[in-house]
Amino acid sequence: MKTILHVSCSPRGQDAESYRLSQKIIGHLQRQEPATIVVDRVIGDGRLPSVDSDYALSQGSAADVSDRGSMILSEQLVGEVESADVIVISTPMHNYTVPATLKTWIDHVARARRTFDVGAAGKVGLLRDRQVFIAIAAAGRFSGERARQPDFLTPYLQAILNMIGLHDLTFFSVQGTGSSPDNVARARTRTDEILEDYFDVSIPGA
Numbered sequence: 179m180k181t182i183l184h185v186s187c188s189p190r191g192q193d194a195e196s197y198r199l200s201q202k203i204i205g206h207l208q209r210q211e212p213a214t215i216v217v218d219r220v221i222g223d224g225r226l227p228s229v230d231s232d233y234a235l236s237q238g239s240a241a242d243v244s245d246r247g248s249m250i251l252s253e254q255l256v257g258e259v260e261s262a263d264v265i266v267i268s269t270p271m272h273n274y275t276v277p278a279t280l281k282t283w284i285d286h287v288a289r290a291r292r293t294f295d296v297g298a299a300g301k302v303g304l305l306r307d308r309q310v311f312i313a314i315a316a317a318g319r320f321s322g323e324r325a326r327q328p329d330f331l332t333p334y335l336q337a338i339l340n341m342i343g344l345h346d347l348t349f350f351s352v353q354g355t356g357s358s359p360d361n362v363a364r365a366r367t368r369t370d371e372i373l374e375d376y377f378d379v380s381i382p383g384a
């Protein structure tokens with residue numbers, strides 16, 4: 179049985195555009211592999227606490243504070259990543275990048291001597307690679323010829339997930355959600371078609 183970890187980052191919860199997109203992705207994955215369970219890690223409600231002083235100490239030195247403060251929550255979040263066969267992250271773009279709550283989740287999960295090591299050549303990821311799907315929603319456009327804003331979200335997630343060993347990343351997005359209802363409907367349809375194409379060719383033997 180496969181496990182999908184779904185990390186949902188929008189303050190709009192299940193009404194979110196990024197959540198809608200992630201459900202489509204999860205639906206395709208479940209069609210490929212019906213015996214799949216989904217573990218939902220909801221962080222968009224803003225209740226994920228920032229890392230604390232014990233955690234900061236552990237990142238700046240080899241001090242063993244593993245049983246203290248937010249090290250315990252960090253271990254739980256890393257465990258969820260390790261147990262997942264596939265990870266789906268649904269996120270809005272906030273101020274050209276990831277929402278603060280997703281940055282907080284990353285602070286917990288990207289941990290020195292646990293999910294990455296530092297050597298002479300730089301940082302080396304310690305997690306086993308696995309598929310990661312990222313479902314992004316943005317009011318404006320951030321890619322393609324009609325982009326009117328910078329994108330610090332995609333390259334940032336790429337760099338940080340690579341750093342902990344996750345390289346098999348696939349990004350999908352619904353862009354232009356701040357537009358008219360007709361345009362939003364068109365953007366959704368376009369993204370749904372891209373998803374269908376992607377998963378059709380990705381089904382082994384299809």
Ligand SMILES: Cc1cc2nc3c(=O)[nH]c(=O)nc-3n(C[C@H](O)[C@H](O)[C@H](O)COP(=O)(O)O)c2cc1C
Pocket residue numbers: 188189190193194195196197269270271272273274275315316317318319327355356
């Ligand atoms: C704090 C905040 C910052 C935002 N910054 C951007 C931005 O930089 N670029 C953009 O296109 N949309 C921005 N938006 C709009 C959201 O990305 C957009 O409404 C998106 O569809 C929300 O997705 P969701 O429904 O999954 O939360 C911002 C929204 C909020 C609340």
